[in-house]
Amino acid sequence: MIFYKIRVEGRVQGVGFRPYVYLIAQQLKVHGYVKNRGNYVEILIDKNPDSFLETLQNNLPPQALITNLDYKKIIIQKKYSQFDILDSKDAKTTLKGILPQDLKICKDCLQDLKNHQRFYQYAFNTCTNCGPRYSILHSLPYDRKNTSMQDFRLCKDCLKDYQDPNNRRFHAQTLSCKNCTISLSFHHKDTHFHNDEAIHACAMAILEGKIVAIKGVGGFTLCCDATNSSSIKRLRNLKNRPKKPFAIMLKDLDSINEFAEITPLQKKALLSKEAPIVLLQKKQPLQEIAPNLKQVGVILPYSSLHHLLMEKINRPIVFTSANLNGEPIITTEKELLNKLGNVFDAHLTHEREIINPIDDSVVQQVGEGMQIIRLARGYAPLHLHFTQLNENKDTLIGMGAEQKITLAYKKGKEVIVSPYIGDLNNPTTLARYEKNYNFFTQIYQLEPKKIISDLHQNYHSHQISKNLSCKKNILWEKKQHHYAHFCAIFADSLLQDKNLKIEDKVLGVIWDGTGLGKDGKIWGGEFIFGNLKSYKRVGYFENMEIYGGETSIKEIYKIAYSLVRQFGDNDDILWLKQKYIQKYPKIFPFFDTIIDKKLHVFHTTSVGRIFDAMACLCEICDYNSYDCEAPIMLEQHYKEEIKESYHFLITSKHEVCIKSMMKEILKDLKNNEAKEKIVSKFINTLVAIIFKFAHIMQTKTLMFSGGVFMNKALCEAIMRENSKYALRLFFHQHLPSNDSNISLGQVISIT
Structure with a gap:
């Protein structure tokens, strides 16, 4: 037959x-x-x-x-x-198999929360079109027995739905109802509530000013009333988070309109299946939530549990990951109590195990597109298919760098990028990193031919790669940090423009805070010309001497003073020294001795460090209390209507000299020019440098990567300036511009 x-x-x-x-x-x-x-x-x-x-x-x-x-x-x-x-057939899974992502609750399930007998106000209501996926997955194929739902037996009514082809819960692996409930419990001191009562008690606790830890889809979040200043201050003190902005969850779009402006593109993102945190322009100061910033991160409820809570609370709540500073999101009640027991007053938890922890994604609008800031729930695991690549059968694994780490797996035309994991500077994140490595290699049954790491020997990913190479006899390649960024944006651009070819030569503008160069110095202001086959470092910012060692990355007044010592005259140095002797009497004037003796110095071309210095010189930020605080604060002072810029020089060797720019900045500062004017002229100068370099290289295509291009003001200024030149500009769309894209860049080149 x-x-x-x-x-x-x-x-x-x-x-x-x-x-x-x-x-x-x-x-x-x-x-x-x-x-x-x-x-x-x-x-x-x-x-x-x-x-x-x-x-x-x-x-x-x-x-x-x-x-x-x-x-x-x-x-x-x-x-x-x-x-x-038929029952799923176990078979070898390849990278062509796309892992299911966690999905926002659908409209039909939301309606069932209001009027369906079995799902009425049920906190875990889902169907085939929505609900957790990756976060509860043990292995493929995606069947109930391969998820943490295997622990919950279907009642007869759910089983009937599961077997009914005309029911949207037909073969819904996350199915449960009030008759076969996933138990929900709320704990406050010695008082305990369960299921419907737990939700009510949790909402009342938040309204009473309590800090509550809530177990959601990918981990616990810390929540409190966002209109209660004392609760927010207490959360900041207990979590040791003095200035870093919080996100807020609001009930619906109408509620958001009271606090922030929403563009059509931002609205689309808020309502999308990914349901990320979206950075919106504030209507109110919201100083306790996002101090001194023009934007606030906003998220809408994306699960049944969150919708039920927000219906009862009916006001904005602080919504931030439950973790220690720098560590991954917490997923178990035991770890929550051990690590954050002194931070929250009560906690809401449930029985469904989180197999794969995952944070909320974060996005912002840049120009007429959306930029991903954190690649997580809804967007990741990220599957990418490159039609332009050859069908190479070797399996490659990109191990990432050190910060904002992800892992990438490539075979043939397929690439899988893991969700954001964190920074590899603590044991908990390292354990999560290795767990992710094991999960993806096992679920896809990968036998890597090669692993690729960063050049930097002090990066944990470098050391882990070295150990894996020895232990499992895997080839190990070390790729320069900024070329990995270049390859990542080239790959992202291939997805944006199908007419782009892998052999097309383009100019990559790769600016970030740090990355080890081939000369052993710290790079970060790079111009790379090439493609996925070959490249050349064709330009860079001049060498800067930064004193103070690792401490200067946080104590950025040391960077500011180092640059003034290098580029200013005696009057400039004396002017700044007099300020710093008063502000930092334990450091100055002894810091001059350190500089004179060339102690605790590193050399860098980093544009990110120039941003730090600028924020400090303009008295916007002296200390990075959280990652990238200084450039984020600096960006708030940019004014589009200011068109002037500072002078600069590009030498015959394509070195960008900033002495004249620094001298003019110092002159404006001593003349008490407005911060907005100085910041705007500085960012405009960076834009002018880019287009001047494009002219020198006679290129028509520019690609941008590195953490500096997370700066919305800079990116939009580049887009506006391009109206004069009509060059092809490519910014990241599929991954963040920061080090989360390094793993992709490590596996994607074909050199």
Whole structure:
């Protein structure tokens, strides 16, 4: 008997794809089966597939994506009298199999929270179109037995829904209801509440000014009333977070309008299936939430639990990850009590285990596009398909750098990038990093041919790569940090423009805070010309001597003084020294001795360090109490209407000399010019340097990567200036501009 075997690859797990295929089969009256085969779905039908395939592709489930589809005619003896969903078949999973991502609650499930008997106000209501996926996944294929839902037995009504092709919960792996509930409990001192009462008690505690830890989709969050100043101050003190902005959760779009402006693009992001934190322009000062910033991070409820809580609270709440500073998000009650027991007053928890911890994603609008700041829930794991690459069979793993770490896995044209993990400067993050490595290598059954790390020997990822290479006899390559950034933005650009070719030569502007160069110095103000096959460092900012060692990265007044000593005259140095002797009597004037004796010095070309110095010189920020505080604060003072810039020089060797810029900045400072004018002229100068360099290199295509290009004001100023030149500009769209893209850049080049 003639049958047609169809193979469907893409995002076809955890999105209701098999039930969707079943309904089409019923509609077209075909016999056969559908089943998971690990990284693809296999369909067998007994009729010509043309009509079936057309119907299949025209009305996919909301979150499904087909990346490849083919079929072949076969002859088998078995007869099929109906169409069935067969048990998943364990098979080798490849990188073509897209891991399911955690999805925001759908409109239908929201409606069920209000009026469905079994799901009325049920905190874990989901269907095939929504709910947790990656965070509860043990292994593929995505079946209940391979998730943390395996611990919860379906009641007879849920089982009926699960088996009913006409029900949207047909084969919904996260299904449960009030009759087979996932237990929810709220604990405050010696008082305990469960299920519906737990939600009510949690809401009342927040309204009473309590700090509450809430177990959500990817981990615990710390929450308090965002209109209660004393609660926010107490949370800041207990969490040792004096200035870093908090995100806030609001009930709905109407609630947001009271606190912030929303553009159509931001609204789309807020309502998207990814449901990230979106940076919005403030309408109110919100000083306790986001001190001295023009923007505030806003998120809408994205699970049944969050919706039920926000309905009862009906006011904004602080919504921040529950973790110690620099550590990953906490996922278990035991760890929460051990590490943060003194921070919160009460906690709301549930029985469903979080297998893969994941933070909330963060995005911001830059120009007419959205920029990802943190690659996490909803966006990650990120699957990328590069049609322009060759079908190389070797498996490569990019180990990332040190900060904002991710892992990347490449085979052929496919790349998987892990969610944001954190900074590898503490044991907890290192353990999470290794757990992620093991999860992805096991779930995809990878046998890496090569691992690629950063050049920097002091990076933990470098040391781990070295150990893995020795232990498992894997090839180990070390890739220069800024070339990895360049490769990452080239890869991102390939996805944005299908006409771009891997052999096209482009100019990469790679600016960040730190990265070891091939000469052993710290780079960070780089111009790279090339492609994914070859590259050359064609320009850079002049060498700067920074004194104070590692402490200067936080105590940035040391950077400011170092640059004034290097580029200013005696009057400039005396002017700043007099200020610092008063502000830092324990450091000055002894700091001059350190400089004179060339002690505790590092050499750098970093534009990120210039931003630090500028923030300090303008008396905007002297100390980085959180990552990138100084450049974030500096950005707040940029004014688009100010068009002037400072002078600079690019030498015949393509070195960007900033002495004249620094001299003019110091002159403006001593003349008490407004901060807004100085900051705007400084950022305009950076823009002018970029376009001057593009002219020197006679290039028509510019690509931007590195943490400096997280700066919204700088990016938008570049976009505006380009109206004069009409060059092709590429900024990151699929990954953050910061070091989270390093792992992708490590695996993507073909050198």
